[in-house]
Amino acid sequence: MKTYTYAALFEPKQQSDGYVVSFADVPEAITEGDTLGEARSMAADALGIALLTYLQLDRALPTAQATGIPITPDAEVAAKIAVIETFRASGISQSELARRLGKNEKEVRRLLDADHRSKISSLNEALSVMGQRLVIGLAAAE
CATH class of the missing domain: 1.10.260 (434 Repressor (Amino-terminal Domain))
Incomplete structure (x- = not known):
């Protein structure tokens, strides 16, 4: 079974409350949120947009290899x-x-x-x- 789940890294923001979210396997997907819940929601959106962009550019989707918090697009x-x-x-x-x-x-x-x-x-x-x-x-x- 194929899934579109990738590991995310949630890092506390340096200058304010909240989190910056990035994906080692999908470097184009980076976002942030003021709360952990908001950061998770934003991460799912950013991941979905990045994966769709890969397809629009006729690029293969990256292989999920990194470890972290699993995130899947909606x-x-x-x-x-x-x-x-x-x-x-x-x-x-x-x-x-x-x-x-x-x-x-x-x-x-x-x-x-x-x-x-x-x-x-x-x-x-x-x-x-x-x-x-x-x-x-x-x-x-x-």
């Missing part, structure tokens, strides 16, 4: 990343994906657009017709 963002990655690996065309989904190509372009929000049900359907299954887990908040 479910919709992780599902979008999964659809884009799966589509690229599938070797099918946008026209073929549209045919399999019974949708027009404009809708498929939006599904594959990192900047366009998509419903998780649509992303799940796209993954399904490409032979993948979306799995959502539950973990205790730290």
Whole structure:
């Protein structure tokens, strides 16, 4: 099973209250928050944006190797990343994906657009017709 979880490093700010959050495996994802909770939320957003940017630039996603506090992008963002990655690996065309989904190509372009929000049900359907299954887990908040 593939996840989009990366280890984050939370460091206290030097000049004020709060935390700076960075990811050794995804150096483009750096953010901060005034509280630990806010820093975690901001970290999930920053990670999602960075991973989507990798895909927009046709770069492979980094391998998660670092240790730290595990952070995953929000479910919709992780599902979008999964659809884009799966589509690229599938070797099918946008026209073929549209045919399999019974949708027009404009809708498929939006599904594959990192900047366009998509419903998780649509992303799940796209993954399904490409032979993948979306799995959502539950973990205790730290």
